[in-house]
Amino acid sequence: MTRHTIQLKINEQTRTISVDARKTLLDALREDCNLTGAHAGCEHGVCGACTVIVEGEPVRSCLMFAVQAEGKTIRTVEGLAQGGALHPMQKAFTEQHAVQCGYCTPGFLMLTVAALEKTPDMDDDALREVVASNLCRCTGYENILAAVRIAADDMRRRT
Amino acid sequence: MNAKPKGVIGQSVQRIEDRPLIIGKGMFAGDISFAHQLHMRIVRSSSAHGVIKRIDTQAARALPGVHAVWTAADIPEMGPIDFREGKIEKLEPYRQPVLAIDRVRYVGEPVAAIFASDAYTAEDAADLVEVEIEDLPVIMDARAATGEFAPGLSSEAAVITQGFGDTASVFATAHAVVEIDVTVGRHSGVPLETRGAIGRYDAARDVLELHGAAKVPHKNKETLARLFGRPAAALHLFETHVGGGFGVRGEIYPEDILVLAAALRFGGAVKWIEDRREHLMAANQSREQHHKTRAAVDEKGTLLAIENEFWHDQGAYPRTHAMRVAETTCGILPGPYRVGAYKALGHYRLTNKTPAATYRAPGRYETNFVRERLLDAIAAKLNISRVDVRKQNLIRSDEMPYARPLCVLEDDVSYDSGDYAGLLDKSLKAIRWDELQSELAERRKRGELVGVGLATFVEKSGLGPTDGAHVCVDTTGAIEVITGGASVGQGFETVMAQVCAEALGVDYRNIRVVHGRTDRIDFGIGAHASRATVMTANAVHAAALIVREKALSFAAELLQSEAATLDIIDGRVIRRGESEGPSITLGEIANHLRPAAKLRRGREPGLSADGWFDTDHQVYPYGNQIAVVSIDRETGAVNVEQYVIAYDIGRAINPVLVRGQILGGFAQGLGGALYEEFLYDERGEPLSVTFADYLMPTANEVPKVDVIISEDAPSPRNPLGIKGAGESGIAAVGAAIASAVDDALGSPGAITRLPITPQRLKRILNRLASA
Numbered sequence: 003m004t005r006h007t008i009q010l011k012i013n014e015q016t017r018t019i020s021v022d023a024r025k026t027l028l029d030a031l032r033e034d035c036n037l038t039g040a041h042a043g044c045e046h047g048v049c050g051a052c053t054v055i056v057e058g059e060p061v062r063s064c065l066m067f068a069v070q071a072e073g074k075t076i077r078t079v080e081g082l083a084q085g086g087a088l089h090p091m092q093k094a095f096t097e098q099h100a101v102q103c104g105y106c107t108p109g110f111l112m113l114t115v116a117a118l119e120k121t122p123d124m125d126d127d128a129l130r131e132v133v134a135s136n137l138c139r140c141t142g143y144e145n146i147l148a149a150v151r152i153a154a155d156d157m158r159r160r161t
Numbered sequence: 162m163n164a165k166p167k168g169v170i171g172q173s174v175q176r177i178e179d180r181p182l183i184i185g186k187g188m189f190a191g192d193i194s195f196a197h198q199l200h201m202r203i204v205r206s207s208s209a210h211g212v213i214k215r216i217d218t219q220a221a222r223a224l225p226g227v228h229a230v231w232t233a234a235d236i237p238e239m240g241p242i243d244f245r246e247g248k249i250e251k252l253e254p255y256r257q258p259v260l261a262i263d264r265v266r267y268v269g270e271p272v273a274a275i276f277a278s279d280a281y282t283a284e285d286a287a288d289l290v291e292v293e294i295e296d297l298p299v300i301m302d303a304r305a306a307t308g309e310f311a312p313g314l315s316s317e318a319a320v321i322t323q324g325f326g327d328t329a330s331v332f333a334t335a336h337a338v339v340e341i342d343v344t345v346g347r348h349s350g351v352p353l354e355t356r357g358a359i360g361r362y363d364a365a366r367d368v369l370e371l372h373g374a375a376k377v378p379h380k381n382k383e384t385l386a387r388l389f390g391r392p393a394a395a396l397h398l399f400e401t402h403v404g405g406g407f408g409v410r411g412e413i414y415p416e417d418i419l420v421l422a423a424a425l426r427f428g429g430a431v432k433w434i435e436d437r438r439e440h441l442m443a444a445n446q447s448r449e450q451h452h453k454t455r456a457a458v459d460e461k462g463t464l465l466a467i468e469n470e471f472w473h474d475q476g477a478y479p480r481t482h483a484m485r486v487a488e489t490t491c492g493i494l495p496g497p498y499r500v501g502a503y504k505a506l507g508h509y510r511l512t513n514k515t516p517a518a519t520y521r522a523p524g525r526y527e528t529n530f531v532r533e534r535l536l537d538a539i540a541a542k543l544n545i546s547r548v549d550v551r552k553q554n555l556i557r558s559d560e561m562p563y564a565r566p567l568c569v570l571e572d573d574v575s576y577d578s579g580d581y582a583g584l585l586d587k588s589l590k591a592i593r594w595d596e597l598q599s600e601l602a603e604r605r606k607r608g609e610l611v612g613v614g615l616a617t618f619v620e621k622s623g624l625g626p627t628d629g630a631h632v633c634v635d636t637t638g639a640i641e642v643i644t645g646g647a648s649v650g651q652g653f654e655t656v657m658a659q660v661c662a663e664a665l666g667v668d669y670r671n672i673r674v675v676h677g678r679t680d681r682i683d684f685g686i687g688a689h690a691s692r693a694t695v696m697t698a699n700a701v702h703a704a705a706l707i708v709r710e711k712a713l714s715f716a717a718e719l720l721q722s723e724a725a726t727l728d729i730i731d732g733r734v735i736r737r738g739e740s741e742g743p744s745i746t747l748g749e750i751a752n753h754l755r756p757a758a759k760l761r762r763g764r765e766p767g768l769s770a771d772g773w774f775d776t777d778h779q780v781y782p783y784g785n786q787i788a789v790v791s792i793d794r795e796t797g798a799v800n801v802e803q804y805v806i807a808y809d810i811g812r813a814i815n816p817v818l819v820r821g822q823i824l825g826g827f828a829q830g831l832g833g834a835l836y837e838e839f840l841y842d843e844r845g846e847p848l849s850v851t852f853a854d855y856l857m858p859t860a861n862e863v864p865k866v867d868v869i870i871s872e873d874a875p876s877p878r879n880p881l882g883i884k885g886a887g888e889s890g891i892a893a894v895g896a897a898i899a900s901a902v903d904d905a906l907g908s909p910g911a912i913t914r915l916p917i918t919p920q921r922l923k924r925i926l927n928r929l930a931s932a
Contacts, residue, residue, distance in 0.1 A: 025281070040185075041353075041404070043354070046853070048853060080184065080185040080186075082184070101176070102650040102651065102652070103405045103406075103649065103650025104178075104179070104402060105187075106404075111183065133860040134861040137859060139407070139828075140405055141825050142821075142827055142890075143828065143860040144863070145821065147860060
């Protein structure tokens with residue numbers, strides 16, 4: 003199998019890795035970049051535990067090959083906090099008890115941050131629709147929705 | 162945030178375990194790696210029942226990067242998987258082998274194991290293994306005629322009975338007999354993190370390690386040490402972060418044994434991470450039971466007797482729980498009601514589906530559905546209200562403790578405390594039951610299909626008999642609490658820290674909580690059946706009180722005061738009421754208690770203690786669930802408009818965490834009531850092996866729930882008065898929704914099966930329309 007040497011710009015750092023063509027972006031992040039925050043939940047794009055931000059869009063990294071991300075700007079949960087200060091979404095998730103086992107949490111953080119950066123003014127139905135893209139098996143979503151609402155306000159204030 | 166060092170029990174404080182989880186630094190099984198590890202991939206049966214004629218592993222072995230390929234012949238020393246609670250004679254011959262021997266009995270059964278340099282190569286190699294199977298007839302319905310598990314062994318592995326009183330004579334003379342025939346569908350916990358196990362043999366220390374443990378690390382260590390013939394100190398389990406447990410994760414499965422056996426044989430680390438398709442055909446499934454249940458009642462609907470015959474669809478093999486779900490079904494079915502006589506007869510049957518075991522509220526989700534269907538049927542038959550029939554049968558608070566000659570988890574049933582009718586009144590008030598009746602009647606007049614339904618239930622929690630904990634203060638005043646508990650995401654660390662903080666007089670955020678590590682503490686009860694808080698928190702409380710006592714006794718000497726006049730505030734011992742007076746910190750006391758410290762003067766070294774908690778019986782929280790639903794006549798979809806859950810937990814250590822348990826459990830219960838089901842075709846092929854087929858609720862399906870956490874009936878069975886929280890949200894969702902759908906249809910007893918999928922409901926609507 004041919005290996006491809008690619009450059010990925012992840013969390014403002016350029017990384018050069020060598021991967022098989024069939025390696026998913028998720029596996030490349032986890033195994034070749036030691037960024038294990040994004041998780042595999044279903045490996046077919048339904049649950050969203052693997053969500054990262056590629057060129058500003060929330061992406062299921064289990065459905066993208068690493069070679070497809072060549073040269074692209076990628077953000078993962080590890081890059082969300084800036085200089086030790088939590089992102090408003092991270093802060094709201096912990097304060098609103100939106101985390102139980104925490105396995106789906108990085109996916110929800112990246113999904114909602116990307117959605118709100120693109121569309122800062124979402125009404126409650128739109129926010130629920132965004133949150134409904136990913137699966138959580140622990141919380142029943144109420145606290146996740148509460149966190150996202152609060153973080154949305156916080157993000158709007160900061161911009 | 163103002164975390165009061167004292168009085169922190171009962172406060173909805175922030176969790177101490179969140180930070181790594183929100184910054185992407187969690188350590189789940191998939192995140193654990195060791196240098197030079199091998200990756201395991203399982204070759205699984207594609208046949209639901211058959212004789213293995215040939216397994217050809219040659220091509221797989223020849224693939225570059227493949228280290229070894231095993232079939233059952235390669236691990237003759239690895240016997241079948243034992244039961245968690247020890248030997249059960251009649252089930253011994255039915256135990257699952259680690260890799261299939263001669264026969265396969267479900268699609269997904271492990272047949273061979275590949276060990277390779279990376280996961281992709283291991284998967285390639287698995288595709289190269291040729292397994293030739295000669296199909297045998299399958300059994301896909303636990304009610305169908307029994308067959309043979311193996312020559313001479315019936316697929317009805319056991320028949321279990323419980324009961325009291327002479328039901329036959331009661332039925333013979335009763336005013337009325339009400340009978341139902343109902344089914345709970347096959348569904349399961351399906352945590353977002355699939356299973357994973359990393360075996361590692363550390364030859365330098367001669368220790369075999371299993372990483373990725375969950376739920377019951379200490380129990381599993383006992384079983385595995387026995388299986389591998391290793392002394393207790395030479396095998397250890399390590400739990401790190403666990404991506405949801407729900408009863409499914411953390412039991413011993415074939416894959417756990419394989420990674421350990423391979424680590425030992427190859428002398429290194431072997432990692433296995435399940436994929437989702439595997440999980441949906443190989444991890445424990447649950448719930449599938451068919452019940453023929455009948456009640457004998459008087460003219461007012463008083464329950465005189467219940468007979469409950471059921472068929473438990475165990476799937477292909479008993480798993481580590483053996484018959485616990487079926488046994489619990491027998492023991493807990495009468496729930497919160499008085500009943501004069503009772504007989505349960507359970508058929509524990511093996512079929513050619515994925516093996517089943519416990520899922521959050523095992524035996525209760527099922528029996529709450531069955532019993533509450535029965536109560537609704539009684540109300541309909543006698544034309545009395547669904548509320549009245551329940552109220553008059555509920556056990557009264559003046560009857561507590563209420564013992565019943567039944568048993569659950571080998572523990573004699575004895576409800577400890579409760580005001581069942583009082584809580585029901587609270588719930589009815591919250592939903593505005595009376596006003597609601599006329600509002601719904603009005604909407605029905607306008608052509609809407611809307612209804613309300615209710616369920617009352619008793620939970621069980623805190624099974625003992627014993628758990629221990631160790632509390633240690635270091636010389637800086639930082640505290641470590643070592644438990645044999647387990648965390649499955651429920652907030653275990655926070656709760657233990659709160660209990661320790663209150664007993665000791667320190668800030669809960671200054672406490673580290675260890676769990677799931679068999680190398681740190683010898684015993685541990687784990688996290689299952691809502692017992693972590695009841696058992697482990699009471700042990701932590703006991704240990705913290707001893708440490709407190711030690712600190713006060715030492716400080717008394719130093720401060721020249723009676724110990725009884727001292728208090729600990731914010732980790733500092735002071736004279737009670739004199740915050741400005743002389744004081745000494747716990748860290749300073751720990752320093753004076755170092756082995757070589759001069760002031761120790763014969764005292765036991767260290768500011769630390771073990772604490773134990775023993776209990777004779779489980780504790781029984783209780784609750785109600787009320788649903789308001791509307792039905793889309795065209796699609797058969799059920800929309801849950803309102804939902805109330807009232808739950809008496811005795812005493813909530815952290816109410817927001819309790820609420821989180823209830824809301825999360827509710828969402829899972831909703832899945833089992835309306836969406837989630839493992840379906841199989843007639844040849845035993847599983848049809849629900851992706852998240853596109855196995856449908857779990859998203860934020861769009863889960864309605865807002867009104868949660869009432871009540872603390873009216875603290876348990877007299879432990880010093881903290883607490884009862885468990887984990888399974889209350891899920892326990893009666895199927896029951897309440899079925900009752901509400903019946904009401905919306907205007908057809909009592911219409912719902913006989915969960916989940917109430919749109920297809921099934923549409924068929925019922927069509928039938929009612931043509932009738």
